Structure formats: structure tokens, C-alpha cells
Amino acid sequence: xxxxxxxxxxxxxxxxxxxxxxxxxxxxxxxxxxxxxxxxxxxxxxxxxxxxxxxxxxxxxxxxxxxxxxxxxxxxxxxxxxxxxxxxxxxxxxxxxxxxxxxxxxxxxxxxxxxxxxxxxxxxxxxxxxxxxxxxxxxxxxxxxxxxxxxxxxxxxxxxxxxxxxxxxxxxxxxxxxxxxxxxxxxxxxxxxxxxxxxxxxxxxxxxxxxxxxxxxxxxxxxxxxxxxxxxxxxxxxxxxxxxxxxxxxxxxxxxxxxxxxxxxxxxxxxxxxxxxxxxxxxxxxxxxxxxxxxxxxxxx
Amino acid sequence: xxxxxxxxxxxxxxxxxxxxxxxxxxxxxxxxxxxxxxxxxxxxxxxxxxxxxxxxxxxxxxxxxxxxxxxxxxxxxxxxxxxxxxxxxxxxxxxxxxxxxxxxxxxxxxxxxxxxxxxxxxxxxxxxxxxxxxxxxxxxxxxxxxxxxxxxxxxxx
Numbered sequence: 001x002x003x004x005x006x007x008x009x010x011x012x013x014x015x016x017x018x019x020x021x022x023x024x025x026x027x028x029x030x031x032x033x034x035x036x037x038x039x040x041x042x043x044x045x046x047x048x049x050x051x052x053x054x055x056x057x058x059x060x061x062x063x064x065x066x067x068x069x070x071x072x073x074x075x076x077x078x079x080x081x082x083x084x085x086x087x088x089x090x091x092x093x094x095x096x097x098x099x100x101x102x103x104x105x106x107x108x109x110x111x112x113x114x115x116x117x118x119x120x121x122x123x124x125x126x127x128x129x130x131x132x133x134x135x136x137x138x139x140x141x142x143x144x145x146x147x148x149x150x151x152x153x154x155x156x157x158x159x160x161x162x163x164x165x166x167x168x169x170x171x172x173x174x175x176x177x178x179x180x181x182x183x184x185x186x187x188x189x190x191x192x193x194x195x196x197x198x199x200x201x202x203x204x205x206x207x208x209x210x211x212x213x214x215x216x217x218x219x220x221x222x223x224x225x226x227x228x229x230x231x232x233x234x235x236x237x238x239x240x241x242x243x244x245x246x247x248x249x250x251x252x253x254x255x256x257x258x259x260x261x262x263x264x265x266x267x268x269x270x271x272x273x274x275x276x277x278x279x280x281x282x283x284x285x286x287x288x289x290x291x292x293x294x295x296x297x298x299x300x301x
Numbered sequence: 302x303x304x305x306x307x308x309x310x311x312x313x314x315x316x317x318x319x320x321x322x323x324x325x326x327x328x329x330x331x332x333x334x335x336x337x338x339x340x341x342x343x344x345x346x347x348x349x350x351x352x353x354x355x356x357x358x359x360x361x362x363x364x365x366x367x368x369x370x371x372x373x374x375x376x377x378x379x380x381x382x383x384x385x386x387x388x389x390x391x392x393x394x395x396x397x398x399x400x401x402x403x404x405x406x407x408x409x410x411x412x413x414x415x416x417x418x419x420x421x422x423x424x425x426x427x428x429x430x431x432x433x434x435x436x437x438x439x440x441x442x443x444x445x446x447x448x449x450x451x452x453x454x455x456x457x458x
Contacts (some may be wrong), residue, residue: 010346039337041335043335046336047334048332048335048338049335050335050337051339055308055340058307058308058340059307059340060312061304061307062304062305062307062351065304065377065438066351066375066376066377067441068375069348069373069375204345206346209344209345209346212349213346213347213348215348216349216375217375288426
């Protein structure tokens with residue numbers, strides 16, 4: 001319990017380097033287990049037994065043994081940068097440093113993945129990369145609104161201060177709309193139906209595998225591990241909203257994750273136009289209106 | 302260590318099957334048989350796959366496609382011929398355009414007989430191919446013998 005608390009507070013018993021090290025080591029473990037639970041729960045929802053919970057680790061271990069096939073020398077380098085910047089982003093976040101830096105380096109990491117998709121000559125890779133750009137266009141406004149909302153509620157862009165504000169219950173009281181909008185775009189970020197346009201885990205065609213079509217072996221393993229880091233970071237943001245009690249925070253983060261699994265299994269894939277429209281409309285409805293009302297209330301006070 | 306045995310990802314190619322074996326393969330992937338218990342996932346992408354499942358006999362037009370698919374798969378990889386047509390060409394073997402079974406083009410590791418092959422048999426074939434995959438991984442890991450190390454020192458350049 002105090003371990004979770006100390007992840008964010010400046011005066012916790014974990015020093016900054018130890019805090020980064022714990023993220024680098026623990027995040028893939030947690031992310032991999034969550035991915036395994038995801039597959040198990042999905043299997044139960046479909047009336048089957050499903051793979052073991054540690055199946056994602058088996059998959060990555062196998063991918064590391066596969067032959068390296070790259071069509072050019074930049075392809076795997078971009079994936080490495082994607083992984084590196086995702087770890088960097090998560091480290092900054094769990095260090096309690098600036099939330100804006102988290103947002104920007106997060107976008108940078110995702111851009112490197114898009115570059116990887118464009119660096120190959122496969123048309124499937126290109127379509128996947130274009131769809132990923134559309135998805136980024138869809139979710140990025142909401143991520144920025146999350147940062148703005150945190151600033152309005154906590155009076156600072158420092159993740160540490162935002163955490164302090166969360167401990168007083170201010171975040172969830174002031175920003176319910178922001179949380180709802182964030183949950184909406186979380187479906188895109190977790191690559192779940194109906195928004196898994198660019199790269200799906202349930203692919204049976206190359207076009208559905210999209211971005212990752214041309215990646216194999218170690219590069220594919222790196223993509224998967226980067227995705228685990230990403231998921232833990234995104235769930236960490238959910239935890240911020242509920243950080244007044246560690247148990248409630250963890251329960252909320254897990255609840256959000258399994259809500260996405262539920263949505264994944266109950267929706268068919270959307271077209272890109274509907275994805276973009278619905279996301280922006282919901283961002284306006286939930287996120288912007290929340291900020292407008294909050295601004296009005298705060299200036300009246 | 303059974304690294305390859307834990308997560309076999311498959312890609313399916315219909316050479317010139319009558320769709321009987323294809324439907325049985327699709328049936329194998331349903332919740333009824335749930336191959337994901339063994340980590341089996343249908344990838345639909347040769348670059349992600351470990352096992353190439355082929356149904357139907359090979360003819361002059363699709364032999365090159367089949368070879369291209371196999372070449373795109375990263376090693377270690379294995380081939381499973383599903384159904385009697387993929388195994389030997391069956392009654393089509395004598396046709397003017399048919400080359401025969403899959404083994405006329407690719408090194409087949411497991412033959413699954415049947416017309417059409419039963420889902421149980423297909424699943425058994427996939428799981429038997431895992432031993433082949435693991436053996437091939439160990440062979441790749443083994444330090445090269447004198448014959449394989451002959452080109453040593455010439456560099457890649």
C-alpha cells in the first residue's frame with residue numbers, strides 16, 4: 001500500500017532511480033499479466049477455456065527465438081525507439097514529473113511506431129500506419145484535455161501535485177467528464193474493438209494486422225512489450241483520479257481495463273470516419289463541457 | 302525448455318482445396334475445440350506465423366504462391382499438410398495441371414489424412430508439428446559444424 005503511495009509522492013521511501021527501475025521491471029510483468037487475463041476473460045465470454053494467464057509471456061519468449069526478417073535497416077530501429085520512448089514516458093509519469101512532458105513524449109513514441117509502419121513497402125503496413133494517424137487524431141485532443149483538466153483542478157502540470165490533488169478527491173469531483181472522455185479514448189489506446197483499425201490482436205488477415213504486418217520476431221516482441229508499458233502508464237492515469245485510497249485506485253484501474261475487454265467483445269469494428277466523429281463528439285460532450293463548467297465554477301468562487 | 306511448443310501461431314493457405322478441409326480447419330478454430338488452450342492463434346500473416354497449414358493439392362498456378370508464403374515465414378517454421386489432397390494429391394494427382402501433394406513444393410513435416418480431415422485430427426496434427434518446431438529451434442541454436450562454418454572470415458560486405 002505504502003509502495004503504491006510512494007510511487008508518486010516526492011518524500012516516499014523510493015528514490016527516483018529506484019522508482020524508475022521499479023517501473024521498468026514491474027510494468028511489463030503487470031502489463032503481460034493483464035494481457036493474459038484479458039485473453040482468459042475473453043475466452044470465458046466466448047464460452048471456451050482459453051490460454052493460460054501467462055500466455056503473453058510464452059508468446060514473447062517464442063518471438064525472441066524467431067529469425068530476424070527486416071526489409072530495411074530502419075524498420076526495427078523505429079520499433080526500438082517506440083519501446084524506448086514508451087519506457088521514458090512511463091518513467092517520467094511514475095517519477096511524478098511534468099504531465100505535459102508525459103503527454104508529448106507519449107505522442108512522440110506513438111509517432112515512431114507510425115514511422116515504422118511507413119518505412120516498409122507493404123501496402124498493409126501503409127494502410128495500418130495511415131489508420132494509426134487517424135486514431136491519433138481522434139484521441140489526442142482528449143489526452144490534451146486531460147492535461148488541461150488536471151491543471152485546472154490541481155493548479156499545476158506536475159504529476160506529483162496532480163497526485164496530491166487526487167488524494168483530496170478533487171480530481172474525480174471536478175473532472176468526471178474528463179474521466180469519461182478518457183475512458184472512451186482508452187478503447188483506442190488499448191487497441192480494442194470497435195476502434196482497433198490500425199492493428200488488432202484478433203487479426204485473421206494482413207489488413208487487420210495493419211501496422212505490425214511487416215514486423216516479425218524480436219521486433220514484434222518489442223511492439224508487444226511496449227504495448228504492456230503503454231497500458232500500465234494509461235492505467236496509472238486512471239489511478240491518479242482515484243488516488244485518495246490505493247485500493248480504490250487499483251480497483252478503478254482494473255475496472256477500466258475489464259470494461260474495455262467487455263467493450264472489445266461486444267462491438268464490431270467501426271470504420272475510420274465513425275471512429276473519428278464519435279470520438280471527437282464525445283470529447284466535446286464530456287471533456288470540453290466539463291472544462292467549461294469547471295472554469296465557470298472556479299472563477300465564480 | 303519447450304519454447305516453441307507454447308505458442309504456435311498458424312497461417313492457412315488453400316492451395317486447391319474443395320473447401321471441405323478449409324471448413325474443418327475453421328471448425329477447429331471455433332470455441333468448440335478452442336485451440337487457443339494450447340496458444341494456437343490464426344494469424345493470417347506469414348511473417349507472424351510458425352506453422353503453415355496447407356489444404357488441397359498443389360497445381361502449377363499456386364506452387365509459386367505457396368513457396369512465397371513459406372519464404373516469408375521466419376525460422377523456425379513447419380508445414381502441416383491437411384487432408385488427403387494436400388498429402389498426396391489423391392484422385393487429382395493424375396490431372397494435367399496438378400503437381401501432387403504439398404511435399405512436391407515444400408518440406409512437409411506433418412501429414413494429416415482424411416477427406417475431409419476431422420477437426421480432432423487437424424488439432425492433433427498441429428500439436429505434433431510442435432515437436433518439429435522445437436527440434437528445428439534447437440538445430441538453429443546449435444553451433445555450426447565444419448561444413449556450415451566454411452564461409453567464416455569472408456565477411457558479409
